[in-house]
């Protein structure tokens with residue numbers, strides 16, 4: 001039996017509006033050891049969605065790509081480096097308020113060829129883990145940022 005679609009003030013229930021999950025990969029590019037350890041972070045340009053927010057370099061996985069291949073491609077496009085993709089650190093799922101749902105796989109990178117070159121960002125820099133909470137990161141990254149700053153990860 002077909003169930004009628006319930007109307008809410010003329011709108012469909014939100015489950016029917018849900019957008020497909022976007023699969024994203026991002027890199028924690030690391031340098032240094034111990035308390036001198038730093039991670040490379042990037043700021044989105046004003047004209048990008050969620051402009052001025054800080055993030056880890058990366059992007060969406062294209063059809064047919066593995067996560068590692070997608071991340072190596074994104075790092076090449078965004079920063080001009082040939083990176084060796086390391087271990088997967090964590091996977092984060094997040095629902096943005098606009099209905100977008102993303103799953104981000106974070107990988108470490110400790111080796112790459114080439115110089116880090118700013119091709120698309122407003123700003124980019126090396127940050128000690130303890131200073132990460134001072135930057136205005138994308139909401140989906142906040143738990144990871146706290147864990148890194150508290151020394152719970154890496």
Ligand SMILES: Nc1nc2c([nH]c(=O)n2[C@@H]2O[C@H](COP(=O)(O)OP(=O)(O)OP(=O)(O)O)[C@@H](O)[C@H]2O)c(=O)[nH]1
Pocket residue numbers: 024025026050054055056057058059060061102104138139140141
């Ligand atoms: N790269 C990256 N994306 C993140 C992070 N955190 C987070 O929520 N995202 C979200 O994941 C999505 C990645 O999309 P993107 O626009 O950067 O990907 P892309 O380079 O493939 O974009 P394009 O569609 O312009 O080619 C965005 O919705 C972005 O807001 C992060 O730390 N790094």
